[in-house]
Amino acid sequence: xxxxxxxxxxxxxxxxxxxxxxxxxxxxxxxxxxxxxxxxxxxxxxxxxxxxxxxxxxxxxxxxxxxxxxxxxxxxxxxxxxxxxxxxxxxxxxxxxxxxxxxxxxxxxxxxxxxxxxxxxxxxxxxxxxxxxxxxxxxxxx
Amino acid sequence: xxxxxxxxxxxxxxxxxxxxxxxxxxxxxxxxxxxxxxxxxxxxxxxxxxxxxxxxxxxxxxxxxxxxxxxxxxxxxxxxxxxxxxxxxxxxxxxxxxxxxxxxxxxxxxxxxxxxxxxxxxx
Ligand code: HEM
Numbered sequence: 001x002x003x004x005x006x007x008x009x010x011x012x013x014x015x016x017x018x019x020x021x022x023x024x025x026x027x028x029x030x031x032x033x034x035x036x037x038x039x040x041x042x043x044x045x046x047x048x049x050x051x052x053x054x055x056x057x058x059x060x061x062x063x064x065x066x067x068x069x070x071x072x073x074x075x076x077x078x079x080x081x082x083x084x085x086x087x088x089x090x091x092x093x094x095x096x097x098x099x100x101x102x103x104x105x106x107x108x109x110x111x112x113x114x115x116x117x118x119x120x121x122x123x124x125x126x127x128x129x130x131x132x133x134x135x136x137x138x139x140x141x142x
Numbered sequence: 143x144x145x146x147x148x149x150x151x152x153x154x155x156x157x158x159x160x161x162x163x164x165x166x167x168x169x170x171x172x173x174x175x176x177x178x179x180x181x182x183x184x185x186x187x188x189x190x191x192x193x194x195x196x197x198x199x200x201x202x203x204x205x206x207x208x209x210x211x212x213x214x215x216x217x218x219x220x221x222x223x224x225x226x227x228x229x230x231x232x233x234x235x236x237x238x239x240x241x242x243x244x245x246x247x248x249x250x251x252x253x254x255x256x257x258x259x260x261x262x263x264x265x
Contacts, residue, residue, distance in 0.1 A: 015149075046228060053221065053225070056217065056221065059186070060256040060259075062190075063255075063256050063259040063263070064255050064258075066194070066197055066259065067258070067263050068151070068259075073194045074194070080190065081190070094184070098174070100175075106172070107172060109171070138187065141187075142184070142187035142188065
């Protein structure tokens with residue numbers, strides 16, 4: 001559709017800055033956009049990074065409790081080493097490694113490399129595999 | 143309204159002019175975390191679950207203590223900038239400002255509490 005003529009715009013009482021309002025190409029809407037490895041790995045970097053606030057605050061609590069004394073430490077330590085604490089920390093380790101490799105991909109992109117679709121998809125596959133391997137490694141070592 | 147020129151309506155509606163600084167902060171903290179996170183995971187993870195006395199003795203050693211202090215400092219700075227991007231994408235109007243301010247306060251407080259605690263254990 002052609003943009004409206006100046007006359008048509010003036011008649012509607014609109015201004016120069018929004019001549020093309022409603023007639024621009026919109027960015028694809030999430031609900032109709034085909035899920036792809038690149039978009040999925042991208043949103044997971046966001047989710048994993050922000051989710052780390054949970055483990056972050058737990059660890060701060062643990063340090064403050066250790067500085068406070070044996071009773072406070074016992075309380076915090078019991079929560080962090082419970083099955084629930086284990087579950088949260090395991091999930092956080094996975095988030096952390098995933099987010100770390102996602103971060104590396106961002107730093108590579110920011111330096112102007114691997115920006116085409118093929119390489120980005122390959123980087124996405126490497127990120128997932130590397131995060132899983134590092135998580136398994138961490139669980140075995142610790 | 144009719145007396146406003148198009149230019150006047152557009153002035154001041156642009157970016158907050160701090161995007162470059164924000165991105166640079168993200169890059170610096172990311173590179174630093176790339177080194178710190180592996181050290182922190184395997185030092186903190188190694189002592190988590192140990193009894194109180196062992197934990198205290200462990201964090202009186204310089205290396206685990208300094209790694210933990212730097213990770214808390216840089217990690218929370220990184221989070222403070224990262225979460226702001228998230229908020230700016232999904233929260234609008236006054237609520238956006240309120241939530242950003244709250245999260246900045248949470249981030250700095252978390253870093254301060256953690257660092258105070260580690261220094262207190264170490265000294
Ligand atoms: C080696 C460790 C890390 C690296 C290399 C890294 C790297 C990055 C990079 C490059 C970004 C920007 C992504 C973008 O431009 O969209 C980012 C975002 C973010 N990071 Fe990290 N990060 C690391 C660790 C952490 C940690 C420990 C936390 C949590 C405390 C964290 C929380 C976040 C958050 C909340 C965001 C914003 C995501 C968003 O909503 O867009 N990161 N990280």
